[in-house]
Amino acid sequence: MSRSPLRREGTAAVALGASPMALFLLLPIAALLLSLRPRVLAGLNSPFALRALWVTLRTTAAATILCVGGGLPLAYLLARFEFRGKQFLDTLTDLPITLPPVVAGVALLLAFGRRGLIGKYFDLAGIHISFTGVAVVLAQVFIACPFFIKAARAGFESVNPRLESAARTLGATPWRVFWTVTVPLSAPSLLAGTVMAWARALSEFGATMMFAGNFPGRTQTLSLAVMTAMESDLDTAVAVSTLSLILALAALAAARYFSPRHD
Amino acid sequence: MTDTGLKAELALSMGGFSLEAALSVAPGETLVLMGPNGAGKTTCLNLIAGLLRPERGRITLDGVVLCDTEAGLDFPPERRSVGFLFQDGDLFPHLTVRQNAEYGPRARGRGRAETSGIVAGWLDRLGLTELADRRAKELSGGQRRRAALARALASGARLLLLDEPFASLDATSRASVRAEMKGFLEMAGLPALAVAHDPVDAFVLGDRIAVLEGGRVVQTGTGEELLAHPRSPFVAELIGLNFYRVDLSEGVGLKEARAKGAVFHVLADGLSGSAHLAFAPSDVSLSAEAPRGSPQNVFQGTVREIIPLTDRLRVIVDAGTPMAAEITRDAAQQLSVASGAVIWVSVKASAIRVYP
Numbered sequence: 001m002s003r004s005p006l007r008r009e010g011t012a013a014v015a016l017g018a019s020p021m022a023l024f025l026l027l028p029i030a031a032l033l034l035s036l037r038p039r040v041l042a043g044l045n046s047p048f049a050l051r052a053l054w055v056t057l058r059t060t061a062a063a064t065i066l067c068v069g070g071g072l073p074l075a076y077l078l079a080r081f082e083f084r085g086k087q088f089l090d091t092l093t094d095l096p097i098t099l100p101p102v103v104a105g106v107a108l109l110l111a112f113g114r115r116g117l118i119g120k121y122f123d124l125a126g127i128h129i130s131f132t133g134v135a136v137v138l139a140q141v142f143i144a145c146p147f148f149i150k151a152a153r154a155g156f157e158s159v160n161p162r163l164e165s166a167a168r169t170l171g172a173t174p175w176r177v178f179w180t181v182t183v184p185l186s187a188p189s190l191l192a193g194t195v196m197a198w199a200r201a202l203s204e205f206g207a208t209m210m211f212a213g214n215f216p217g218r219t220q221t222l223s224l225a226v227m228t229a230m231e232s233d234l235d236t237a238v239a240v241s242t243l244s245l246i247l248a249l250a251a252l253a254a255a256r257y258f259s260p261r262h263d
Numbered sequence: 264m265t266d267t268g269l270k271a272e273l274a275l276s277m278g279g280f281s282l283e284a285a286l287s288v289a290p291g292e293t294l295v296l297m298g299p300n301g302a303g304k305t306t307c308l309n310l311i312a313g314l315l316r317p318e319r320g321r322i323t324l325d326g327v328v329l330c331d332t333e334a335g336l337d338f339p340p341e342r343r344s345v346g347f348l349f350q351d352g353d354l355f356p357h358l359t360v361r362q363n364a365e366y367g368p369r370a371r372g373r374g375r376a377e378t379s380g381i382v383a384g385w386l387d388r389l390g391l392t393e394l395a396d397r398r399a400k401e402l403s404g405g406q407r408r409r410a411a412l413a414r415a416l417a418s419g420a421r422l423l424l425l426d427e428p429f430a431s432l433d434a435t436s437r438a439s440v441r442a443e444m445k446g447f448l449e450m451a452g453l454p455a456l457a458v459a460h461d462p463v464d465a466f467v468l469g470d471r472i473a474v475l476e477g478g479r480v481v482q483t484g485t486g487e488e489l490l491a492h493p494r495s496p497f498v499a500e501l502i503g504l505n506f507y508r509v510d511l512s513e514g515v516g517l518k519e520a521r522a523k524g525a526v527f528h529v530l531a532d533g534l535s536g537s538a539h540l541a542f543a544p545s546d547v548s549l550s551a552e553a554p555r556g557s558p559q560n561v562f563q564g565t566v567r568e569i570i571p572l573t574d575r576l577r578v579i580v581d582a583g584t585p586m587a588a589e590i591t592r593d594a595a596q597q598l599s600v601a602s603g604a605v606i607w608v609s610v611k612a613s614a615i616r617v618y619p
Binding site for chain 1: 313
C-alpha cells in the first residue's frame with residue numbers, strides 16, 4: 001500500500017471505529033456464500049430456480065425499458081423547465097423511494113385492479129392487469145423509475161445550457177439538440193441511472209407480491225421464489241438467493257463502470 | 264442604402280431592466296458593445312441570435328427579416344444563420360474539432376460528402392487541419408476559439424456574435440489571440456457584433472464601438488472618437504478622464520458651465536445649453552494654499568481616496584463633485600496629501616474640453 005504524503009493522524013482509530021459496520025455488512029454475505037455446497041449448487045439448475053430467473057430477467061428488462069422511455073422526458077422537464085407544480089412533480093417522483101413497497105402494491109391494485117380506478121374499464125374491455133406478468137412489470141416500474149429519473153435529471157442539469165444554445169444557432173432543432181448534444185453529454189449518468197433502476201427492479205418484492213401475486217412461471221421473480229423456497233427447502237432458497245446476489249453484484253459493477261466519476 | 268449587413272431594433276423589459284437599442288453592422292465590420300455590467304450587452308446578442316424573444320423589435324440580416332414583432336415574425340435560432348461564439352468557444356466536448364465543424368452543415372441537412380468538403384475548406388483556412396481530430400480539452404484557448412469560429416462559419420453563418428471572446432484567456436496569449444481573431448473576422452467578411460469588457464479588446468477588435476448603459480446606446484463611434492469625446496461617465500472612467508454633463512451659459516469668451524455640485528469656467532464659443540465637459544487628471548493641480556495666478560477654475564475640497572499608479576498617484580478629491588488629479592510622488596510628499604485632508608484643486612480653462 002502506497003502512503004499518501006498527506007498527513008493523517010489517527011488512521012488506526014478511525015479504522016477501528018469503521019470496522020464494526022464493515023464487518024456487519026460482510027457477515028451475512030459471507031454466510032450466504034459459505035452455505036454454498038455442491039448439493040446447493042445443483043439447486044441452481046432446478047426448473048424452479050430457472051423459471052424464476054427467466055421471469056425476473058424478462059420483467060426487469062421490460063421494466064427498465066419503460067423506466068428509461070418514460071423517465072427521459074420527465075427528467076428533462078424537471079432539469080430544464082420552470083413551471084407551476086414543479087415542486088409537486090418533484091415530490092411525486094421521489095415518493096416511491098420512501099413509500100413502503102407493500103403500500104405501493106396496494107395502491108397499484110386500487111388503480112389497476114379488476115375493480116380499480118381505471119382497472120375496471122380495462123376489465124370491461126377484457127384486459128386483466130393484476131396478477132399477471134404485466135403487473136410484475138408495472139410494480140417494478142413504479143418502484144424503480146425514481147432511480148432513473150434522479151440520475152437522468154442530474155445528468156441533464158450537468159450539461160451546460162450554452163452548448164444547447166450553440167447547437168441551436170448552428171441549425172439544430174430542439175429535438176436534434178436533445179439527441180446529439182444533451183443525451184451524449186449526459187450518457188454516463190443515463191447509463192448509471194438505467195443500471196440502478198434495473199437493480200431496484202431486480203430486488204422488488206413487496207409491491208409485486210401485493211399486485212402481481214406469486215405464480216411460478218408467470219409472476220414469481222427470484223425474490224418471490226426465495227420466499228416460497230424458504231417455506232419448504234433451505235437449500236433451494238440459498239441457491240436462488242445466490243442467483244440474486246450475482247445479479248446484484250453485476251448491476252453494481254455496471255453502475256460503477258458507467259458512473260460519471262469513472263472518467 | 265443597401266440591404267446588406269445587420270440591422271436590429273430591439274426592445275425588451277425584464278424585471279426592473281429595460282432595453283431599447285438600435286444597432287447596425289455593415290458586412291466586414293466589427294461592432295463592439297461595451298458598457299457596465301447589467302447594461303444589456305449579452306441580452307442584445309441573445310435577442311439577435313433568437314435565444315431570447317424581444318417584446319418589440321425588428322431584425323434584418325442582409326435584407327432577410329429574422330424577427331419583426333409587428334408582422335408577428337420571430338424565427339427560431341436554427342433558422343437565422345447567426346453564428347454565436349461564447350466566451351471559451353464552447354465546443355461540444357464529446358466531439359472532435361472536425362465533428363464540431365460538421366455539426367452545423369449536418370443539422371442543416373447537407374449530405375456527408377458536401378459537409379466534409381465545406382468543413383475541410385474552413386479547417387484549412389483557419390489553420391485547423393492538423394488539429395482536426397482533437398477534442399476541445401486538448402486545445403489551447405486560442406485554438407478553441409478558432410475551432411468555434413470554424414464551426415460557426417461552416418454552418419453557413421451570415422453574422423457572427425461574440426460574447427466576451429477573450430474573457431478567460433491569460434494575459435500572455437490574449438494579445439496574440441485577439442490579433443488572430445481580428446484577422447479571421449476580416450477574412451470572413453461578415454458583419455460581427457462582439458461584447459467586450461476590456462477596453463483594449465474593444466479598441467483592437469472593433470471598427471466601431473457602441474456604448475450601452477442601462478439598456479440604451481449612449482454613444483457609437485470609432486475608438487478615437489470615444490477617446491476624444493466620451494459621452495458617458497462609463498467611457499470617461501474607462502479612459503481615466505474627469506467627465507461631467509454640464510449646462511453652458513450663452514456668449515463668447517470665458518463662460519460658465521454648471522455641473523452637478525460645481526461650476527466651471529470654460530472657453531466654448533458657439534456652444535450653449537447642455538454639453539459634455541472633460542479634462543485629464545494630469546491637467547489638475549493640487550495645492551495646500553489657495554493658488555495665486557489665474558487658473559480660472561479653483562475649488563476647495565477634501566481628499567477622498569489616493570490610488571497609487573506606476574509612477575504617480577491618482578488623488579480623488581471631493582470638491583462639490585468628485586475630481587481626479589494625478590500628481591508625482593514627490594509632489595504628494597511635499598503636499599503631505601492624506602485621506603480627509605483639505606486641499607485646493609485648480610484647472611486651467613484651456614485644459615478643459617467642452618463638446619456637445
